[in-house]
Amino acid sequence: MSAEVAEKQKTTATDWEPKIVALVCNWCTYAGADLAGISRLQYPPNVRLIRLPCSGRINPFYIVKALQHGADGVLVSGCHPGECHYISGNLSARRKFAFLENFLNYIGIEKDRTIFTWISASEGDKFARVIEEVTARVKALGPAEKLVKKLS
């Protein structure tokens, strides 16, 4: 690779901003994001929130499809265990996520591409911190290459 090309890639790498899909629960994280907003907390604008009724509603396929369609990272967030609006949606979701996370890492997808967390409606500051952390982690990984559907 010529020095010129390498230099060009370096600049595009710094200009590059990750696209992060966040699948969030309506009852906690989405309200947490609201709280972060009305509290005027700053967080990176790289995340696209998708509101779902419960983390238990998240089909693991959503995560895989987001990665396939070019998301650089996927954040999944629900209520803390024991605080589910539907009693146990997040508890059964936790098992699905554990299997999926382990499996995706096993086949070689970077660990920080899929991030799981719990944020309650009162944790606006935690929401802002999580988004900062996730954005930093995904930025460190660079653009997603694996599993991405490339149309030729």
Add this chain to the structure above:
Amino acid sequence: MPNNIEQKIRDEARRLLTEKVVDVVVGYEEGTLPLLAAPCFITAPEEVDRLIFDASCKQNLAGYVHALIIEHRKSQARVKPEDKTEKTVAVIARGCTSRSIVIHLQERQYERENVVIIGVPCQGYIDKNKLSDKASGKEILAGKLDGDQVVIETAAGESRFPLEEVLAGSCLTCAWPNPVISDFMAGEEVAPRTTEDEFALVERFAAQDENQRWAYFEAEMNKCMRCYACRNVCPSCYCPTCFADQSQPEWVGAGINPSDNQVFQIMRMFHMAGRCVDCGSCVEVCAEGVDLRTFLKKLDYDDLKLYDHRAGVDLEKPSPLASFREDDPEEFILEP
């Protein structure tokens, strides 16, 4: 000349059919290719002599049990309630087949009364890929089992080797060679194999670098032509509409994009979490020889390590994704 187990299977099948305990017996019969038995459906007592059982009997038959019972139920949809009938199916079941039946029962697919399990102790079956390597890729013209030896005949002549060398990967580490539930046992129980740790494969693969793992996954999935044979043979894949066939939403693209192969396989395998009995049928039917087991075994591994569960072993223990605990492990949860 039927072996001891075959004789017992035939006698039991004859009795079940004559006494009209069951409508059909699902078993194996001599196939059209050497060393490859075919599944068969026996409905008349005089046909039971077709039944065989040896190392050429490969496929997990539980899928047929499910299909027969469910299809029969569907056909009864417009029958008056008082005229409705139930189908009773007998099946020749080795360890893995019986575990698949346990999964069906746990998932309330049919009742225990609908199925009669003729248990057989199993010493493993022949892997078609390993056999083909033994024949150096040449067409096998004839083959037979001779005790613990396999004799094959190709254009290059006859060769003989131990059965152990061509057994399927899942048979070599099989911990449940005997059925976990059965109504009748044809033959003495055999000891499980403990020669190699069944998860050594997973640990070896996980020890590799991330990019190496991805490269292997990508290369294996590129072989896949999405014929869906793995899905069709799998006893745990019985959804009326598979995600792979859905068009709204279209989960898996219809084209030949490698990414769609990967997504199809990831999701099919994910659906096996806590439900894969490692019978190896998907590996056996794969026309392209995709190494599915390395990946499926990982789900089995997590099932055991995270939730202390083994698929289909205990009827009372629910599958991991059908249950939860307050204190499930959650090291993967981010806490900034």
